[in-house]
Amino acid sequence: MSQPLPAGSLAGKTALVTGSSRGVGADTARYLAAAGANVVINFRNKAPRAEKLARELQEQHGVGTLVVGADLTDADQLASMMATAKDAFGGLDLLVLNASGGMEQNMGEDYAMRLNRDAQVGALDAALPILGAGSRVVFVTSHQAHFIRTTPTMPEYEPVALSKRAGEDALRARIPELAEKGVEFVVVSADMIEGTITATLLNRLNPGAIDARREEAGTLLNVAEFAAEIAQAAIDPIPADNERICGDVSSFTPID
Numbered sequence: 001m002s003q004p005l006p007a008g009s010l011a012g013k014t015a016l017v018t019g020s021s022r023g024v025g026a027d028t029a030r031y032l033a034a035a036g037a038n039v040v041i042n043f044r045n046k047a048p049r050a051e052k053l054a055r056e057l058q059e060q061h062g063v064g065t066l067v068v069g070a071d072l073t074d075a076d077q078l079a080s081m082m083a084t085a086k087d088a089f090g091g092l093d094l095l096v097l098n099a100s101g102g103m104e105q106n107m108g109e110d111y112a113m114r115l116n117r118d119a120q121v122g123a124l125d126a127a128l129p130i131l132g133a134g135s136r137v138v139f140v141t142s143h144q145a146h147f148i149r150t151t152p153t154m155p156e157y158e159p160v161a162l163s164k165r166a167g168e169d170a171l172r173a174r175i176p177e178l179a180e181k182g183v184e185f186v187v188v189s190a191d192m193i194e195g196t197i198t199a200t201l202l203n204r205l206n207p208g209a210i211d212a213r214r215e216e217a218g219t220l221l222n223v224a225e226f227a228a229e230i231a232q233a234a235i236d237p238i239p240a241d242n243e244r245i246c247g248d249v250s251s252f253t254p255i256d
Helices: 023-034 047-061 075-089 111-130 158-172 175-180 197-205 209-217 223-233
Strands: 014-017 038-043 065-069 092-097 131-142 184-190 243-245
Touching: 014 023, 014 075, 023 038, 023 047, 023 092, 023 223, 038 047, 038 075, 047 065, 065 075, 075 092, 075 111, 092 111, 111 131, 111 158, 131 158, 131 223, 158 184, 175 184, 184 223, 197 209, 223 243
Parallel strands: 014 038, 014 092, 038 065, 092 131, 131 184, 184 243
Antiparallel strands: none
16 A cells, blocks of 8 residues: 555544544554554454554554444443543544444444434544544545435435435534634545445445446545545645545536
């Protein structure tokens, strides 16, 4: 993996990446650690993988790591995770809201909204007391969710897209409050990502869906490429519209 961030650009900083035991979250943690950040690795049920990643970051980059299991839909677990992060590092400089889902089976009809909207707001609320002036919150989403109001998506993904857009809207509503505390906020959005669990599930439910999307878009980012965009969003100036849109969006209708 090539490193998108300048060496030492996050030295002395601490980042918490939700859902970072694997996939996009894990690669984001790798990039942040390579830039010098201490990293809090959050997982729900992949402890061995999270602990292996922590050892990798320590050995390769000499940064501090903390592995914390927490279900983001559980307010008590969220509060405990933030308290543990504060005890370990004194606070947070970067909160990357990467964890999402909603296509899992047997989690209840409202699970997508509880995870992609309510838990995102809950994570922000839990982190706010330990986010100081100059810190940043990064919300990770997809074009299918970001543009869902103006561009329909595949039916199998629509409940997730609607819930992720609801989460984005709820977080955007907090921008004035965050600004008063000196906390910056940015949305990072990309098309379907090659090699993710979501893409695999969609292809299973709708065979050929990802191939069709790739053909329409011309190209799709892979996991490492999207993680690099997220990591870059941690240090780049915040755009005026608080969003970093990755890749071609010519097949999506802009939101007014």
